[in-house]
Amino acid sequence: MNSNQLLLEVRDLRVSVEGLEILRGVNLTVTPGEVHAIMGPNGSGKSTLVSVLAGKSDYTVTGGQAIYEGEDLLALEPEVRARKGVFLAFQYPLELPGVRAWQFLKAAVDALREHRGEEEMGAREFDRMLREKTKMVDIDPELVRRAVNEGFSGGEKKKNEVLQMAVLEPKLALMDETDSGLDIDALRVVADGVNRLRNPSNAIVMVTHYQRILNYIAPDHVHVLLEGRIVRSGGPELALELEEKGYDWVKESVGASA
Amino acid sequence: MTQSLTKPASYSAALDALRRSRGRSVPPWLSDLADHAWARFTQLGLPTARRGNEKWKYTNVAPIAKAAFGHAWDLDPDEDPDAGRLRHFGLLDESWVNLVFVDGRYSNSLSSGPQSASGVTVTTLAEAAAGDGALLQQHLAQYAGFQDDGFTALNTAFLSDGAFVHVPCGHRSGQPVHLVFLTTNRQSPRASHPRTLIVVEENATLTVAETYAGPSNEQYFTNSVTEISVGGGSRVEHHRLSLEGSNSYHVGFGRVRQGPDSSFSSVSLALGNTLGRNDFEVLLDGPGGSCDLSGLYLTAEGQHVDNLIGIDHAKPHTSSRLNYKGILDGKSRAVFGGQVLVRKDAQKVNAQQADRNLLLSDQAEIDSKPSLLIYADDVKCSHGATAGHMDQDSLFYLRSRGLSPDVAGRMLIHAFAREIIDGVNLDSLRESMEALFLDAIPSKSLPIGGKP
Numbered sequence: 001m002n003s004n005q006l007l008l009e010v011r012d013l014r015v016s017v018e019g020l021e022i023l024r025g026v027n028l029t030v031t032p033g034e035v036h037a038i039m040g041p042n043g044s045g046k047s048t049l050v051s052v053l054a055g056k057s058d059y060t061v062t063g064g065q066a067i068y069e070g071e072d073l074l075a076l077e078p079e080v081r082a083r084k085g086v087f088l089a090f091q092y093p094l095e096l097p098g099v100r101a102w103q104f105l106k107a108a109v110d111a112l113r114e115h116r117g118e119e120e121m122g123a124r125e126f127d128r129m130l131r132e133k134t135k136m137v138d139i140d141p142e143l144v145r146r147a148v149n150e151g152f153s154g155g156e157k158k159k160n161e162v163l164q165m166a167v168l169e170p171k172l173a174l175m176d177e178t179d180s181g182l183d184i185d186a187l188r189v190v191a192d193g194v195n196r197l198r199n200p201s202n203a204i205v206m207v208t209h210y211q212r213i214l215n216y217i218a219p220d221h222v223h224v225l226l227e228g229r230i231v232r233s234g235g236p237e238l239a240l241e242l243e244e245k246g247y248d249w250v251k252e253s254v255g256a257s258a
Numbered sequence: 259m260t261q262s263l264t265k266p267a268s269y270s271a272a273l274d275a276l277r278r279s280r281g282r283s284v285p286p287w288l289s290d291l292a293d294h295a296w297a298r299f300t301q302l303g304l305p306t307a308r309r310g311n312e313k314w315k316y317t318n319v320a321p322i323a324k325a326a327f328g329h330a331w332d333l334d335p336d337e338d339p340d341a342g343r344l345r346h347f348g349l350l351d352e353s354w355v356n357l358v359f360v361d362g363r364y365s366n367s368l369s370s371g372p373q374s375a376s377g378v379t380v381t382t383l384a385e386a387a388a389g390d391g392a393l394l395q396q397h398l399a400q401y402a403g404f405q406d407d408g409f410t411a412l413n414t415a416f417l418s419d420g421a422f423v424h425v426p427c428g429h430r431s432g433q434p435v436h437l438v439f440l441t442t443n444r445q446s447p448r449a450s451h452p453r454t455l456i457v458v459e460e461n462a463t464l465t466v467a468e469t470y471a472g473p474s475n476e477q478y479f480t481n482s483v484t485e486i487s488v489g490g491g492s493r494v495e496h497h498r499l500s501l502e503g504s505n506s507y508h509v510g511f512g513r514v515r516q517g518p519d520s521s522f523s524s525v526s527l528a529l530g531n532t533l534g535r536n537d538f539e540v541l542l543d544g545p546g547g548s549c550d551l552s553g554l555y556l557t558a559e560g561q562h563v564d565n566l567i568g569i570d571h572a573k574p575h576t577s578s579r580l581n582y583k584g585i586l587d588g589k590s591r592a593v594f595g596g597q598v599l600v601r602k603d604a605q606k607v608n609a610q611q612a613d614r615n616l617l618l619s620d621q622a623e624i625d626s627k628p629s630l631l632i633y634a635d636d637v638k639c640s641h642g643a644t645a646g647h648m649d650q651d652s653l654f655y656l657r658s659r660g661l662s663p664d665v666a667g668r669m670l671i672h673a674f675a676r677e678i679i680d681g682v683n684l685d686s687l688r689e690s691m692e693a694l695f696l697d698a699i700p701s702k703s704l705p706i707g708g709k710p
Contacts, residue, residue, distance in 0.1 A: 081658075094652050099673040
């Protein structure tokens, strides 16, 4: 593999929360165009991994590195990571009463463009772009006139995360259980939206508990995270095997301690 | 309850000057009222003794009592060097009826002129008293009593120009009325005692705003009293804008009486100053009445703001909603006293009250005391008070989309404030208030930054 093509390289990452070690040496290499699925039982550290990469401050990095486009990702403020193309689709998107979605998205796009040395997008041009994106992810355009996520259903909130992703066009999308809490129709809509956003120059790291979403978003690599370590990596067939045999099978086969 | 008597001498001299300038044009009942109020004030003084005085427990008025404020009877209210500021604020909307007072005196040049067109009367108290005066006599000082309140007694003693609004039975007034009380920087320090009486008869509507504004660097004292009578079946939308200068003292006393099936809404917006007090009480005096009181206060540095908001459910089937919000920065302090009283026979009452505060600094302080006094048994009441710093998870959500902590923080603070400002139904007023308040919201001392 040509190292120039690396988008993200996580090396022996160790992370604690309030003195408790959650990630115990995670290694992960992501190149553009790839979709990685990280699977694991509850409490294995899946959300911690993507949250740390996005810059959430409740975590303490005790060891290891995350190199993003050749740069020390963990040294950057969260907003700088975002401007450089890192995006986290939240497991529980926050409701922001009084923050109008339109203004929020416009401010985000402006911040991104300013970072790239581009001019602010005109309101009309932004409107047009936003309308296109709402179509692309099949979201009610009226939702962007309202406050961010306020009173949205679970499905609407997840769709709204995908809309933000469509608007910001990240290079590295970290998706934290985007499939949870969705019925089968909503899951299909969200997956279709994500698939439309896939291209050879971006990558997706998808954290999920269930194999279900992988029927719609086909991963190139599947990793099993167990007690803070990636204990097994493989192709799409690994997800099917997990679905069939359960996480206990991995636990036994790697001989993980309780 | 003992209250110390401080510096009545400076007021006494000003009052003598006022009496001379009033001359014989004032009807005897009005000068008697003012004299009684003055006598009461000399007994009460200002409430500097706070021990055992729940109403003033957290607010020290000693600086007001100690200062010797002048009064400006001799200055020409039409020659105000500062009046341009009003237009700059977008406060003087030409499509409204504007009644402007400068340093306590009616300004002919800034006002749209006293009106009694289409049956609605908007004029000065002096003008109204000089006429028939019966209406005035019937309502003035009937809602805001001065027996227990030194500031109100002082205001009543100084009754002179003031504002008078009267809406007759069945009149649905489309034109908003704006009462503006402006202090200028022509002479300092100075006191004024703005007085407002609003009488809306039955089945009528009125939209009204009271604005208090002054120069930012001067020390001055505004002591206002407002009385509003809302007749049965009437609807009044009221706004109280305290845009006083940051070094000023503002003590406001408002009393509202509502008849049956009436509705009253009030939005109070206050920029911080050295001492700001808003004692506002609504009496729901007829079945079916409802009121909605909301407010936003903004404080910074060493400012102090005190809201004492009361709702008296005297009759059954009345409802009220009280929703105040504060944004506190620096070493400022806010006091919120919300008191909802449900009297013994006032069944089927619905009352909600909330006071929520956003603290932008670790040194800011809020004393919030919502209270419910319920003597009836079939009522639905709720109350709550919160105070907290900015939500770090919300902040992270915005930052994770590329927004700087500063932009994200302001966005969240604006969102917090906007709920109240959005309650202003008048477009031009809401827009100017949104610009003014959102602009005034501090961003420097936000307790946010990178990783801990």
